[in-house]
Amino acid sequence: MVTTRRGAETWAEAAPSTRASAASTRPRSSPYVPTPLEQIGLAIFPATLIFGTIFSVLSPQTRSAPYDHVTQSHAQDPTMAPSYFARKSNLFNVLFVKQGWGWMSLAFILFVLLHPSLSTQVRRLQACVRWVLVTACWFFVTQWFFGPPIIDRGFRWTGGRCELAEMEVEMGDTSVGEKVTAVACKAAGGKWKGGHDISGHVFLLVLSTAFLMEEVGWAVLRWANWREDERTVVMADGATKSANVEAGVAAGAGRAQSWFGLSGKITGVVVGLNLWMLLMTAIYFHTWFEKLTGLLTATVGFYVVYIVPRFIPAVRGVVGMPGI
Ligand SMILES: CCCCCCCCCCCCCCCC(=O)SCCNC(=O)CCNC(=O)[C@H](O)C(C)(C)COP(=O)(O)O
Ligand SMILES: Nc1ncnc2c1ncn2[C@@H]1O[C@H](COP(=O)(O)O)[C@@H](OP(=O)(O)O)[C@H]1O
Numbered sequence: 001m002v003t004t005r006r007g008a009e010t011w012a013e014a015a016p017s018t019r020a021s022a023a024s025t026r027p028r029s030s031p032y033v034p035t036p037l038e039q040i041g042l043a044i045f046p047a048t049l050i051f052g053t054i055f056s057v058l059s060p061q062t063r064s065a066p067y068d069h070v071t072q073s074h075a076q077d078p079t080m081a082p083s084y085f086a087r088k089s090n091l092f093n094v095l096f097v098k099q100g101w102g103w104m105s106l107a108f109i110l111f112v113l114l115h116p117s118l119s120t121q122v123r124r125l126q127a128c129v130r131w132v133l134v135t136a137c138w139f140f141v142t143q144w145f146f147g148p149p150i151i152d153r154g155f156r157w158t159g160g161r162c163e164l165a166e167m168e169v170e171m172g173d174t175s176v177g178e179k180v181t182a183v184a185c186k187a188a189g190g191k192w193k194g195g196h197d198i199s200g201h202v203f204l205l206v207l208s209t210a211f212l213m214e215e216v217g218w219a220v221l222r223w224a225n226w227r228e229d230e231r232t233v234v235m236a237d238g239a240t241k242s243a244n245v246e247a248g249v250a251a252g253a254g255r256a257q258s259w260f261g262l263s264g265k266i267t268g269v270v271v272g273l274n275l276w277m278l279l280m281t282a283i284y285f286h287t288w289f290e291k292l293t294g295l296l297t298a299t300v301g302f303y304v305v306y307i308v309p310r311f312i313p314a315v316r317g318v319v320g321m322p323g324i
Pocket of ligand 2: 073090
C-alpha cells in the first residue's frame with residue numbers, strides 16, 4: 001500500500017495535491033509498452049506455461065503416462081490418463097474452454113451493461129468496438145481466415161497435412177489437400193500431422209483473460225481510484241501525456257460503492273477458470289514451442305487492440321481506452 005507523509009492515509013484517500021506531486025516525480029511509463037502494472041498481469045501467462053511445462057517434466061505420474069505426439073495428448077483411457085484434466089473429455093474443457101469465447105463474451109456483456117463505471121453510451125460503444133476487434137482476432141486465428149483459420153494455415157505452411165487428404169490427392173483430387181482444415185480432417189477420420197500446431201487453447205485462454213483483465217481491471221481501478229492510472233498516450237501534437245487528460249469522468253467516482261459489482265465478480269470467475277485451464281493445457285498438452293506460439297499470437301492481438309491506440313491518436317479516437 002502506498003502511504004502519504006502522514007503515514008496512515010491510503011493512496012486513494014490522499015489529497016489531490018499530494019498525489020499530483022507524487023505523480024510528477026514518478027517516472028512516466030512508455031506509451032509503446034504495457035505499464036508496470038500490466039506487465040505484472042501479463043507475466044502470469046508465461047509464468048503459468050513455464051510452471052506447467054516444468055511440472056509435466058518433473059511429475060512421475062505425468063512422465064510415466066503414454067503420450068501421443070499426433071493428438072498432442074496423453075492416453076485418454078481413464079485408467080491410464082495421468083489426471084482427470086489430462087482427458088479432452090473433461091467437463092471443464094467440453095463445457096467451458098470449447099465454448100470459451102462465448103463465456104468470455106457473456107461476462108463482458110454483463111459488465112458493460114451492469115457496471116456503473118461504463119455510464120455513458122460512448123464508453124459502452126468503444127468497449128464493444130474493442131470486443132469486436134479481439135473477437136475478429138480470435139475468429140481469424142481459430143475459426144476462419146478467408147478459408148482455413150490462421151492456425152490451420154500455419155500448420156500446412158510448416159509441412160503439416162491430413163493423411164486422408166494426401167491419399168485423395170494421390171488419387172487425382174488435388175483440391176482436397178488445399179482446402180482441408182483440422183476440423184474437416186478429423187471429421188473425415190484423417191490424421192492432422194507433421195506441422196507446427198499453434199495451441200488454440202493457449203491462444204484463446206490468454207487472449208480472453210488479457211481482454212477481461214484490461215476491460216474490467218482499468219475500469220475498476222479508475223472507478224475506485226485505488227491506484228493512480230499509469231498509462232500514457234501520444235497526443236496529436238506528438239506530446240506524451242497521462243491518459244487521464246482524455247478521461248471523461250473523474251477518477252474515484254465509485255469509491256463509496258461496491259468496486260467490482262456482481263458483473264465484475266462473474267468476470268473474476270471466468271478469469272480464474274481460464275487460468276486454471278491454461279495451467280492444465282501447460283501440463284498435459286502440446287509441446288513447449290506450440291504453447292509459446294499460442295502465447296505470442298495472443299500477445300500480438302493484445303498489443304494491437306490495447307497498446308497501439310496509445311501512440312496513434314486517430315485509432316484511439318475510435319477504440320478508446322478501458323476506464324477512460
Ligand atoms: C471479411 C471480414 C470478416 C470479419 C469477421 C469478423 C469476426 C466476426 C465474428 C463473428 C462471430 C462472433 C460470435 C461471438 C459469439 C461467440 O462467442 S461464438 C460461441 C462460442 N464459441 C466458442 O467460444 C468457441 C471457442 N472454441 C474455439 O475457439 C476452439 O474450439 C479452440 C478452443 C480455440 C480450439 O479448438 P480445438 O478443436 O481444440 O483445436
Ligand atoms: N486444458 C485442456 N483440457 C482438455 N483438453 C485440452 C486442453 N488443452 C488442450 N486440449 C486438447 O488438446 C487438443 C489440442 O488443443 P489446442 O490445439 O486447441 O490447444 C484438443 O483436442 P481436440 O481437438 O481433439 O478436442 C484439445 O481439446
